[in-house]
């Protein structure tokens with residue numbers, strides 16, 4: 433079995449435009465002329481149908497959709513779409529809340545009532561600090577209601593400035609809440625892995641491996657997985673930003689033992705998702 437814990441796709445009518453905006457912004461910030469540069473090709477057109485094809489090709493049995501509400505008033509649409517595509521078998525959708533929206537608490541309680549297993553937060557896309565007031569209240573409430581919280585971690589190539597979810601900020605967050613319901617994406621902090629080793633390795637927080645093998649030193653990748661503990665690492669691609677086929681090939685290339693591979697590729701996910 434293979435579970436991809438971090439994927440994105442959008443309603444058909446906005447998928448192409450959304451991807452174009454995201455890719456152009458990344459290219460501009462990073463002075464990239466060619467969008468097919470190794471780090472920025474995409475493996476789907478970010479629609480549901482194409483994502484299904486991509487998952488099938490890679491041998492993924494179940495993928496977790498992580499939508500993000502990036503402004504006030506958007507969470508209803510985002511969560512309704514997430515609920516619609518959730519089939520509980522091949523696709524499990526998380527919900528989203530914009531941390532600054534007035535009715536944030538209602539939105540989270542409603543998501544829990546509707547059976548959502550978790551929420552996704554993006555501190556760059558949503559411009560909040562995970563250890564600040566708005567971040568803490570949302571994260572703590574979701575955890576209190578038994579939901580998982582997946583949080584973008586580290587630098588995001590589509591945004592400038594200091595990251596709002598650095599490994600040190602995750603460390604602060606864990607003084608306020610237990611990390612076992614939290615999943616820090618991108619192996620704890622995209623492009624900040626020395627700090628991940630300093631502040632997060634060995635703590636109770638979960639980490640996913642989405643996207644990182646495209647840009648990371650694979651010795652450090654292996655070291656973080658082994659030292660942090662494979663029971664807290666989740667297979668994840670960040671599709672369409674990385675093809676799960678590539679994620680799996682790269683994970684296999686660091687030669688972990690069989691038990692670790694089983695935990696990472698599906699057992700940890702099944703435990704966290706309670707399936």
Ligand SMILES: [Zn+2]
Pocket residue numbers: 438440670
């Ligand atoms: Zn992502």
